[in-house]
Amino acid sequence: MTHVKAPTTQEVVLRHLRADILTGVLPPGQQIIQESLASRYGVSRAPLREAMRVLEGEGQIIHLPHRGYFVAELDLVNMREVYRLREILESEAIRAAIPNLTDADIQAIAAMADEVGSAAASGELLAIALANRRFHFMIFEASQMPRLIRILTQLWDATDVYRSVYFSAHGSLQIIAHEHAGILDALRARDVPQAIGWQDTHRDHALISIAHQLDTLRRPVVTDR
Amino acid sequence: MTHVKAPTTQEVVLRHLRADILTGVLPPGQQIIQESLASRYGVSRAPLREAMRVLEGEGQIIHLPHRGYFVAELDLVNMREVYRLREILESEAIRAAIPNLTDADIQAIAAMADEVGSAAASGELLAIALANRRFHFMIFEASQMPRLIRILTQLWDATDVYRSVYFSAHGSLQIIAHEHAGILDALRARDVPQAIGWQDTHRDHALISIAHQLDTLRRPVVTDR
């Protein structure tokens, strides 16, 4: 039998960090003071630093030698690059996935789409984000391309903070449901171009909303000191 | 002028690790005993572990909790995935780069192609690999897409070990020189499809050679379990 679990501290810290970045506890641009954060998590600096190295590799935080770690800020240019790369890579993922999709797979994906719907009904942003992510990645994972999936994971992670605002935008949930249904139909028909097309419009809607937010909101990142 | 430099130990270790993996001092599949490697580098385990976390993020080594770090092995399937992703992403890089290329850029790239040639004449494999990499990445960098460049860097890193054998294959250096010239011509003409085409055949030649090596050589990798 396999072990129940052995959650190493680094992974606990890593999850905690991701959550804090995602929820804005650690806002973009802010420096991460290792000592204070470590004590806040109730751990030492060693596992924290290794976790931060992981996030740095994903581009979530920036490291300046002898200066420290800072939560990455994404400007619009950067954001557009991420979305362009997603466009290219997600198209490939869908292209590779569709021939592998069994009927059972599609049923599972449809079930996840329903979960997105019920999460949307509940209004819990985090639940929506999680279910939405699962929905899309169930498709990507059928591509059987682990490296591609990992890169996509990183790209999604990088924009998680900004994407969550999209879910709270007016009317976005109906649009999302509609587009998810479109993707599902294309999957059932094994229609690669149509699936990619739906995914593209789906992504574009999110980007437009986010770009609008970034452009107008112009968050005034205060340095608390 | 900026500071001379302040090379932090982690980066020294990281470079050392990359070199050792590239040159086969640390062969694929082998476990990395932290204590012994750290003492061999003359450092403590702390910076070594942070460096390994970086390499793990790049897929160069694998981490199993409470078991250790192991140098990653790439089978042919994995290798094909890397090359497929390179095909997609390098096409995008070239597409984005060409409109940005100044004449000075192209001259610099041509100079680097010459360096590949002279390195080839000298027969130094490492020098060839380095110059070749610089040549291609000078083009990619003109894309002005930092995230794309970083992903491409990781993909190149992942296959560095295997690609170096290609340089020593019979006749490959002439082919490389020919294809580099082709790429340069396409760049001068600002011909995107042609540049991508050359890059594709260039990459395919390397992949065929590497796949052949992997297939026949059938290295007797001991099963670590």
Place this chain on the structure above:
DNA sequence: AAATAGCAGATTGGATCCAAAAAGTCGCGG
């Protein structure tokens, strides 16, 4: 004799401690 429990060694994970570098502060001189 085979299987399993448990003991000993090795190896990783985490915490504390010390050194080095950067940022901020105060004071002196122009």
Place this chain on the structure above:
DNA sequence: CCGCGACTTTTTGGATCCAATCTGCTATTT
């Protein structure tokens, strides 16, 4: 009044030390 420079403080980087876990072997039991 302002700029420059040494000193202090804060924070990061690295090393050492201790605890938790895994591996391999041995002995005991059936």
